[in-house]
Amino acid sequence: MAVTIRDVAREARVSVASVSRALNGHTSVTDETRQRITSIAARLRYVPHSAARSLITKRTQTIGALLPDLYGEFFSELIRGIDLAARARGLHLLVSSSHGDTDEAATALRAMQGRVDGMLILSPHVDAAFLRANLPESTPAVLLNSALKSPQFDVLNIDNYGGAHAMTRHLLDAGHTSVAFISGPEDNFDAQQRERGYREAMTAFAPKAAVKVVKGDFSEDSGYAAGRALAKGGKSPRAVFAANDMMAVGCLRAFTEAGLSVPQDVALAGFDDIPIARYVTPALTTVRVRIADLGRNALERVAIAIEKPNQQRRAAPTLACEVVVRASSGGH
């Protein structure tokens, strides 16, 4: 059916070895031979059989991405960044998403074994033991947004700490003397870093102000509950910083219902800059994360690890975030 290297060889009256060399850019082929082979291959629409090539080269030219059940925009931005970088390098992208728990992730990771040259892993529940059990040692991997501290694995993180620190400072600078914080899930690495950023900024820039943390879990409902709690008794803080945008949106609803107006009575800020952030009323001040860049960088790191297996890794830089000022903090 399909045209193989033998068809090209026959047509060009050379051996399959020469076709292989010519098409793979080896030097030891006459220019004339190479040209003849190249044009015949093109005319025949020859495409090397990837499985046959993989079998002998031990390379699949494919990167696997293991992703959890992700909220819309984050997921597509991440894939976009990974995909763009992969294409630029001629790599393919095998995706496995929507993993709710560790078992599903383990099964998916194993299923990819042998089909990929490297892995990108974003999964809140992945730790060193999980990786040792499910990832072949020889497979380079980059973990995204992971608390993992083992030098054995490469980790690439968003600068959650810096972003939260900068936002807290922004709110204080804007004249809001007290800033409360709505935290995320306790076991979530991003959430922990953001809370730390808040706490340390408060200590640094408003040492006399009270640090107030209300618990949330990243859901809109938990933000709503936090907002109700904060509004109770009419003694809300001057500003509220939620550890993510969805909670900020929930909190905004609670404030509005309680008759508090944002930003006049209380300023409000979130984290992530999800698309919704600019469409709520008032538009939400937040911290923007360059998610596509995260994906792009991760792909680059794993590609380099594949090319140079024994190379000493450079320490992974965290990805900078930026404060986006909108109306909810009195910005405009």
Place this chain on the structure above:
Amino acid sequence: MAVTIRDVAREARVSVASVSRALNGHTSVTDETRQRITSIAARLRYVPHSAARSLITKRTQTIGALLPDLYGEFFSELIRGIDLAARARGLHLLVSSSHGDTDEAATALRAMQGRVDGMLILSPHVDAAFLRANLPESTPAVLLNSALKSPQFDVLNIDNYGGAHAMTRHLLDAGHTSVAFISGPEDNFDAQQRERGYREAMTAFAPKAAVKVVKGDFSEDSGYAAGRALAKGGKSPRAVFAANDMMAVGCLRAFTEAGLSVPQDVALAGFDDIPIARYVTPALTTVRVRIADLGRNALERVAIAIEKPNQQRRAAPTLACEVVVRASSGGH
């Protein structure tokens, strides 16, 4: 390095043929032999080499997805549906996204040749000629949201017509005697079907009312411009139906600026039910599309086409949409 079928065979004191048969569930193996082989394979953590298997079986157990530059939620929902269905069938998913034009899509489609058993294609610019030039005849493919009418290709569409028809009827039923429409890009299939749904519903249910169409291009800005045009002179229609949510959001902003209040002065509706729709003020009445189902169904169709290549296809059903009533049409 890695453990191969020969290692398992040696350990089990059988031929590699028996290992292959035992592990692939062929009947011609003693239960006792199969058990021994299975347990040894498990102990050795044997995973069949996928490239070797592909080389001989001519199957990759992989489906390719070719996607354009997509807006956040749609993309992730689609992938979610595809991924879930693929996993249920033990298929892998190779993704190539963010294709701006036909050339990029062609390159990506070609690059997948030989790496996938079937394709899912969502791309506004793909037509029959493109497919004949870039897709091997032997590769089953399902096109999503495509205007393609060739019986040669399998197409799966959202019921844009039905959704728009139902929404128009809803607005008329709610007592809004005149309904204007903001259209999408002229060359966009979804947009065309939605406009047709609007027009035919108007003819059917409000034959005396004027059909009014303002041009848009699916962007928020074009919705804003359309909103300004409609508000001009204070003689806006009683209801406006935008061909997608982003335009409805833009239109809402224009109305608010013009001092028109929604839904009291004018009702407003969109299409897609993007996440933003419920967070604007007032929340947007819209048409919901089950995007994950679209992905799931598409995967099922291509999987069946792979399993039974010569089977007569059943006609593809269009995927039903549903009207979601919120405050912008006076719903609550």
Place this chain on the structure above:
DNA sequence: CTGAAAGCGCTTACAG
């Protein structure tokens, strides 16, 4: 039921 052997389509030492 089981094994020896061929072969899938490539790449790459090894000779010349």
Place this chain on the structure above:
DNA sequence: CTGAAAGCGCTTACAG
């Protein structure tokens, strides 16, 4: 510079 040959790790007729 070029070719014959081995071999990557599987599956599957073909014998027995």
